[in-house]
Amino acid sequence: MDSWEVLGVLVGVFFIISVLSMLWKDNLYFRLGQQAILGATIAHTILMNMKNVLNIALIPISKGTIILIVPFILGLMIYLRLVPKYAWISKYTTSVMIGVGTGVMISGTLRGQIIDQVKATVVDIFSATNTYTVLNGVIIAIGTVTAITFWIFTREHKGVLGISAKIGRIFLMISLGANWSGELILYLTAMVGRLIFIVNIFIKSVLLGIA
Amino acid sequence: MSGNKKEPRIIWEKLGDLDYRWLYGLSIILMVIPIIQPIGLPTQVGEATKGFYNAIVNLPPGSVVCVLFSGSAGYADEQEAGFVATWKVLFEHNLKVIFVSTAVDSEIILNNELGKMVNPESYGKKYGIDYVRLGYAPLDEVGQASFAQNIRGIFAKDVYGTPLDEIPLMKDINNYQKIDLLYFQYLSCTDIEWVIRQWVVPYGTKAIVSCTTACGPMAAPYYPKQIQGFIAGSGQGTELEILSKNPGRGAVLSDSKNFGILGLLLFIVFGNISYFGKKFGKRGE
Amino acid sequence: MSFFRYQLPTIIVTTCGIIMLLAFFTPFDIFTTIKANLTQWMVVIASTSIWLGFLYMCNAQYHMLKRNPTRSQKILFVTPFAFFLLFFIVGISFPKDTNSPQYLWLFNNIYSQVSMTITGVMFFTLSSAAYRTFRASSIDSLALILGGLIYTLRLIPMFPYFIPWLVPVGEWLLLVPNVGGGRGAVIAAALAAMAVGLRTLWGREVVLKEG
Numbered sequence: 001m002d003s004w005e006v007l008g009v010l011v012g013v014f015f016i017i018s019v020l021s022m023l024w025k026d027n028l029y030f031r032l033g034q035q036a037i038l039g040a041t042i043a044h045t046i047l048m049n050m051k052n053v054l055n056i057a058l059i060p061i062s063k064g065t066i067i068l069i070v071p072f073i074l075g076l077m078i079y080l081r082l083v084p085k086y087a088w089i090s091k092y093t094t095s096v097m098i099g100v101g102t103g104v105m106i107s108g109t110l111r112g113q114i115i116d117q118v119k120a121t122v123v124d125i126f127s128a129t130n131t132y133t134v135l136n137g138v139i140i141a142i143g144t145v146t147a148i149t150f151w152i153f154t155r156e157h158k159g160v161l162g163i164s165a166k167i168g169r170i171f172l173m174i175s176l177g178a179n180w181s182g183e184l185i186l187y188l189t190a191m192v193g194r195l196i197f198i199v200n201i202f203i204k205s206v207l208l209g210i211a
Numbered sequence: 212m213s214g215n216k217k218e219p220r221i222i223w224e225k226l227g228d229l230d231y232r233w234l235y236g237l238s239i240i241l242m243v244i245p246i247i248q249p250i251g252l253p254t255q256v257g258e259a260t261k262g263f264y265n266a267i268v269n270l271p272p273g274s275v276v277c278v279l280f281s282g283s284a285g286y287a288d289e290q291e292a293g294f295v296a297t298w299k300v301l302f303e304h305n306l307k308v309i310f311v312s313t314a315v316d317s318e319i320i321l322n323n324e325l326g327k328m329v330n331p332e333s334y335g336k337k338y339g340i341d342y343v344r345l346g347y348a349p350l351d352e353v354g355q356a357s358f359a360q361n362i363r364g365i366f367a368k369d370v371y372g373t374p375l376d377e378i379p380l381m382k383d384i385n386n387y388q389k390i391d392l393l394y395f396q397y398l399s400c401t402d403i404e405w406v407i408r409q410w411v412v413p414y415g416t417k418a419i420v421s422c423t424t425a426c427g428p429m430a431a432p433y434y435p436k437q438i439q440g441f442i443a444g445s446g447q448g449t450e451l452e453i454l455s456k457n458p459g460r461g462a463v464l465s466d467s468k469n470f471g472i473l474g475l476l477l478f479i480v481f482g483n484i485s486y487f488g489k490k491f492g493k494r495g496e
Numbered sequence: 497m498s499f500f501r502y503q504l505p506t507i508i509v510t511t512c513g514i515i516m517l518l519a520f521f522t523p524f525d526i527f528t529t530i531k532a533n534l535t536q537w538m539v540v541i542a543s544t545s546i547w548l549g550f551l552y553m554c555n556a557q558y559h560m561l562k563r564n565p566t567r568s569q570k571i572l573f574v575t576p577f578a579f580f581l582l583f584f585i586v587g588i589s590f591p592k593d594t595n596s597p598q599y600l601w602l603f604n605n606i607y608s609q610v611s612m613t614i615t616g617v618m619f620f621t622l623s624s625a626a627y628r629t630f631r632a633s634s635i636d637s638l639a640l641i642l643g644g645l646i647y648t649l650r651l652i653p654m655f656p657y658f659i660p661w662l663v664p665v666g667e668w669l670l671l672v673p674n675v676g677g678g679r680g681a682v683i684a685a686a687l688a689a690m691a692v693g694l695r696t697l698w699g700r701e702v703v704l705k706e707g
Contacts, residue, residue, distance in 0.1 A: 008605035015606060019613040023620055028568050032575055037610040039576030043583035044607065047594050048315045049346055052543040055304045056348070056365060056536075071537035075544025082551055091505040093541060094538050099509040100534050103516025104356050106693045108408020112437070113686035116412070117679050120436040121548060136672045143676015144683065145394045151684035168680060170639045175428060177643025178670060182425035182443065184475075184644075185468070185651050186289050186620055189424070189445050190679035191616030192242055192467045193288030194609075231624040238623065252653040255663045258671065284603070285611030319603055322595055325549065349542045357535030362529070364536040412521065431670055432678040446651045469654040471619075478627040479641075486631040 006206055013202045016194050143171035218359045223492060227485025229478070238474035245467045254465055259431070260450040263298065263440025266392065266419045272305035274391035275384065281313045281351065281397050282320035286423055292448025292461025293421045294396055295328050299457045302334040311358070311366075312347040313397065318370070339378045346370035352405040359409055361444055393418040400426035403433060411437050506699035513697040550580070579606075643669060
């Protein structure tokens with residue numbers, strides 16, 4: 001490893017340990033790491049997007065696609081949010097973004113997330129080839145219907161609706177448990193990755209010189 | 212001096228009120244053990260991973276795969292096994308691959324991994340003919356809607372500055388029509404809806420997705436009717452490595468995760484012993 | 497003036513949204529072309545408005561320092577700006593910009609290390625939360641614990657090695673009850689999103705009336 005690589009490892013280990021120090025208690029080193037990543041992230045995001053402005057807007061405008069001046073100006077108008085007297089002008093930009101985003105979202109939601117999901121739930125039962133898959137299909141259908149009833153808040157959960165909502169809550173809890181376990185494994189993987197870096201790269205390669 | 216003597220705390224109360232730092236310390240020690248002494252246990256392949264793999268290998272030769280890559284520096288350990296194994300499978304088969312970076316970290320990760328961890332030239336692939344890199348653009352849902360309709364509206368040139376019209380692979384490709392499979396690697400759990408709403412529903416494009424482990428349960432409702440397969444996190448990335456016979460970093464990470472969870476399991480047991488001990492202890496009084 | 501502040505932005509939202517819906521639901525090419533242009537504009541706007549993050553960071557840091565003008569807070573005030581300048585200057589100064597070895601050194605040894613460690617630290621936060629809350633006090637919490645633990649154990653290679661039934665049970669949990677609950681949540685969320693979306697296009701949402 002050359003000296004820059006070694007310095008990089010030392011800097012990396014410093015930041016890893018400074019962030020991990022928050023497990024003991026909140027301290028200045030952890031906050032330094034936090035603030036460092038804040039500044040670095042913003043710089044990185046700006047650097048990556050600066051080229052896009054050139055390639056997607058300014059260069060085509062210079063080559064004759066004048067219409068692209070409109071989104072460029074809309075993008076600049078959003079900075080007026082910071083000036084209270086003229087903040088209302090930035091609403092034009094957000095209006096275009098909200099309108100386009102909402103329209104694009106609704107057009108796909110109806111079929112993709114409602115009709116196709118209901119269809120899949122029903123088809124699962126009737127296209128099943130054996131008792132086990134029929135049973136699974138029925139369980140999925142029960143879970144889907146009862147979970148939807150859980151989200152009805154315009155009526156009190158009493159009687160049939162109450163029982164259905166309770167069953168739906170159990171299915172949602174199982175889903176939540178699976179999501180929780182996924183998150184746990186995600187964070188465990190990240191932590192293990194840092195420990196592998198400390199043990200294999202820092203301790204073995206840098207300190208002990210083992211390849 | 213009169214004073215209230217504190218009643219000695221019974222074991223149930225102590226078990227339910229342990230200092231978190233014991234849990235942290237125990238977890239770290241348990242995580243380090245398999246790093247120092249690897250165990251090497253096998254991993255079993257799940258159904259969603261098989262669906263993901265089959266969606267790629269069953270493509271006819273010459274099919275075009277568009278890779279929408281949202282790599283993140285913060286989730287690199289989690290994502291690496293999956294996307295590296297997938298890229299190897301893509302290059303092993305006679306497929307054309309278009310790489311697009313959709314997150315700010317993606318382009319640098321792509322540079323770090325493509326050419327080093329996965330070298331297309333070693334599979335006999337040529338840039339511009341078998342694969343191409345279009346570069347980075349902030350493609351959220353609306354951006355993907357735009358990309359699906361008009362690729363050149365977002366990327367007039369590739370990452371090296373060559374106009375797309377001069378790249379043989381991209382000559383006839385400008386929208387969803389020539390894309391046979393979409394491989395979407397995403398970060399936030401609800402991003403899968405973008406692919407469903409902007410690719411699958413309007414154009415019927417076949418899609419496979421790769422996400423973090425946390426997002427796997429949220430991708431499951433769309434499998435297999437709307438997405439052909441999904442790999443969630445480094446665990447399923449390891450499964451793909453095994454299935455495609457391309458060993459990689461996933462196996463190292465999977466091995467090291469073996470003991471890390473034991474500390475938490477122990478504390479959950481303690482917490483429940485404390486709860487039931489207090490509950491039945493009160494009833495007994 | 498109130499027309500330009502309130503009514504005109506609402507008209508813009510409604511117009512853009514309806515064009516997106518017409519592009520999806522009708523066979524007329526004119527709407528598809530306008531949709532292609534408008535969605536392209538969003539990418540331009542997103543790239544152009546990227547400095548807003550930096551300006552908000554300046555504002556937030558200033559207010560934090562004003563609330564608490566201690567020595568450590570002054571250090572924390574300077575840190576994000578220092579790292580911002582470091583990354584930004586290195587990112588634009590060397591050939592190949594963000595692909596230069598110098599920038600990659602910063603990216604790999606500071607940015608990546610801090611990001612991954614912050615992700616890893618979440619494991620401990622989640623663990624301590626689970627220790628507190630994973631108590632089998634009701635059917636719902638039992639469903640949460642079982643869903644979470646079974647799927648967690650299925651994902652760690654050691655447990656299926658000694659307990660082989662964890663794999664089929666974990667897969668079943670992911671693809672049957674989790675799908676039941678998840679589908680219900682997807683459909684319910686989609687219905688709610690459509691309702692909010694249609695209210696937004698109708699101009700009834702509060703967010704459009706602010707400012």
